[in-house]
Amino acid sequence: MTSKLKQIHELPPLSDPLESAKRVAAYKAVDENFPHEATGEVVVGIGSGSTVVYAAERIGQLPNKANFVCIPTGFQSQQLIIDNGMKLGRIEQYPEIEIAFDGADEVDYQLNLIKGGGACLFQEKLVASSSKKFIVVADFRKKSPKHLGVAWKKGVPIEVVPVSYARVLKDLYKLGAVKAIVRQGGSAKAGPVVTDNNNFLIDADFGEISNPQKLHNDIKGLVGVVETGLFVNGIANKAYFGESNGEFTTQE
Numbered sequence: 001m002t003s004k005l006k007q008i009h010e011l012p013p014l015s016d017p018l019e020s021a022k023r024v025a026a027y028k029a030v031d032e033n034f035p036h037e038a039t040g041e042v043v044v045g046i047g048s049g050s051t052v053v054y055a056a057e058r059i060g061q062l063p064n065k066a067n068f069v070c071i072p073t074g075f076q077s078q079q080l081i082i083d084n085g086m087k088l089g090r091i092e093q094y095p096e097i098e099i100a101f102d103g104a105d106e107v108d109y110q111l112n113l114i115k116g117g118g119a120c121l122f123q124e125k126l127v128a129s130s131s132k133k134f135i136v137v138a139d140f141r142k143k144s145p146k147h148l149g150v151a152w153k154k155g156v157p158i159e160v161v162p163v164s165y166a167r168v169l170k171d172l173y174k175l176g177a178v179k180a181i182v183r184q185g186g187s188a189k190a191g192p193v194v195t196d197n198n199n200f201l202i203d204a205d206f207g208e209i210s211n212p213q214k215l216h217n218d219i220k221g222l223v224g225v226v227e228t229g230l231f232v233n234g235i236a237n238k239a240y241f242g243e244s245n246g247e248f249t250t251q252e
């Protein structure tokens with residue numbers, strides 16, 4: 001069925017080269033991993049952010065898209081599914097997902113990720129950890145030369161129950177954070193960002209993270225923490241990176 005689709009090299013480049021990099025990563029990830037020939041129902045996870053927009057666009061171009069049930073990771077992703085004419089499902093109905101596509105803020109050499117720059121980390125982790133195959137789509141800026149905390153300098157996003165934020169901030173400093181702040185809405189909203197789950201987000205900078213699994217476990221053990229943006233322990237199967245020269249690279 002892929003042969004009926006326009007191939008990526010047949011498409012005109014986008015005006016912003018960074019957008020072209022995101023598109024090539026996402027289209028290639030879908031083309032090479034999506035079960036195109038499936039005739040029965042396929043449950044697909046759709047992540048959040050600006051790169052996964054192109055993955056949803058590509059899946060929406062498939063002629064058998066009526067067979068797919070797409071599980072969102074938040075409000076933006078729900079809109080993406082609807083806008084691309086795909087069937088929307090809920091994780092409560094489909095707790096087992098065949099394949100999920102999502103972006104990342106940083107990817108290390110072992111395919112550990114920092115996610116949550118778009119404030120959707122909890123549902124993103126729920127969907128990714130419920131998927132048999134989890135494919136990351138990103139542009140070249142997201143690759144870390146080695147550890148997490150090198151390319152992404154804004155800190156590890158952590159979703160917390162609102163009433164616990166002050167306590168968690170103190171505890172994060174005890175765990176070694178050099179800076180921890182409650183994410184603010186800025187000019188778009190006075191006060192903190194409120195997630196799709198009605199929680200707050202803390203961004204905690206731990207510098208270069210040599211043991212992301214341990215850091216995740218330590219943060220997850222704090223009272224008030226719902227989830228961390230450290231995606232570790234082999235959760236991601238493969239990453240596609242759009243490069244600045246219009247090509248793509250992979251890591252698995």
Ligand SMILES: O=C(CO)[C@H](O)[C@H](O)COP(=O)(O)O
Nearest residue numbers: 049050051103116117118120
């Ligand atoms: O984790 C995320 C949202 O919570 C995004 O996937 C991450 O921020 C990457 O976004 P983009 O593709 O726009 O760079």
